Amino acid sequence: MRRNLPFASALTALLAAAFPAQAQQVTLTASSWLAPTHLLSRAQADWCTEVSKVTQDRVKCNILPKPVTPPPGTFDAVRDGLADLSYSVQGYTPGRFVITKMAEMPFLGESAVATSVAYQRIHEKHLAKLDEHKGLKVIAVFTHGPGVIFNNKRAINTLADLDGIKFRVGGGVVNDVGKALGVNMTLKPAPQSYELLSSGVVDGVWFPDESIVSFKLDKLIKFRTAVPGGLYNTSFAFVMNPATWAKIGKADQAAIDKLSGEYAARHFGKYWDEEDDKSLAVQKTLGVQITQADAKFVAEFKAKTAAIETAWVQEAESKGLKGAAAILQEFRAEIAKVK
Numbered sequence: 001m002r003r004n005l006p007f008a009s010a011l012t013a014l015l016a017a018a019f020p021a022q023a024q025q026v027t028l029t030a031s032s033w034l035a036p037t038h039l040l041s042r043a044q045a046d047w048c049t050e051v052s053k054v055t056q057d058r059v060k061c062n063i064l065p066k067p068v069t070p071p072p073g074t075f076d077a078v079r080d081g082l083a084d085l086s087y088s089v090q091g092y093t094p095g096r097f098v099i100t101k102m103a104e105m106p107f108l109g110e111s112a113v114a115t116s117v118a119y120q121r122i123h124e125k126h127l128a129k130l131d132e133h134k135g136l137k138v139i140a141v142f143t144h145g146p147g148v149i150f151n152n153k154r155a156i157n158t159l160a161d162l163d164g165i166k167f168r169v170g171g172g173v174v175n176d177v178g179k180a181l182g183v184n185m186t187l188k189p190a191p192q193s194y195e196l197l198s199s200g201v202v203d204g205v206w207f208p209d210e211s212i213v214s215f216k217l218d219k220l221i222k223f224r225t226a227v228p229g230g231l232y233n234t235s236f237a238f239v240m241n242p243a244t245w246a247k248i249g250k251a252d253q254a255a256i257d258k259l260s261g262e263y264a265a266r267h268f269g270k271y272w273d274e275e276d277d278k279s280l281a282v283q284k285t286l287g288v289q290i291t292q293a294d295a296k297f298v299a300e301f302k303a304k305t306a307a308i309e310t311a312w313v314q315e316a317e318s319k320g321l322k323g324a325a326a327i328l329q330e331f332r333a334e335i336a337k338v339k
Contacts (some may be wrong), residue, residue, distance in 0.1 A: 091172025104173035116269035140264035146230025151204025
């Protein structure tokens, strides 16, 4: 019997080489703080479907019926393993993220695809090394479409028309914009907008077009004023728990990487552009009065908010982003290149 042991060992090794162990199955617990019908929930779910396909179902998502935390706690919840996968807004935790404010400046552009793809490129090239998302695997960064002024009091044709109107805003640079303009603002997560507006706590919101329909505000809004390139923007990150990522086989990680970065940024941006267009059509059907800010409005707006970029450059430099002003200009130039 002992004489056969070397043969048995060799046979075992041969079989192991011919039939390698099946790659580990991993289920990603995915959380969304928005309704399943919202574009971000759908975009996340569709990304999960693509992941399942490219990994031949070795990596799947379990979409939770309820979020594991309110929006401001999302990044910490993923970091701590309460969920494996989610997205959130950096501006919901004031003071925590500085570098990402770059993607929230006024006048960035008219397309979420363009700003998102450009943002991802600049993030990979300049921002990621500063590790503001410490403890998280960043799948992609992205933005929504251009921010717009909505309210139910009056048409906003001049900055003076903003006086006496209470607005809900979401944090980050939009908060700085509001302060620079002297606007009465309430800083709250997006899902609270309907309650705030319907109860009269606020008279208006600063949002991308999409949000007017997705948060059911279309019957509460009477006036819309758009600024060329956007009043502001909002930075998002789509993130995964690093320990969960480490459980995924190398080949499947490589496949998922192809669905990450610029691919994922474009994926989310495309959903947003489509929903912005649909919402604007609904607004027109409902008779929302639409105003395009004129040259005088834009000039006055730029003059009052110019210090925001200067302040960001100084703050970003202090956090280690050398050449922040040039990087911001590079970002704007990259937006113009995206098709």
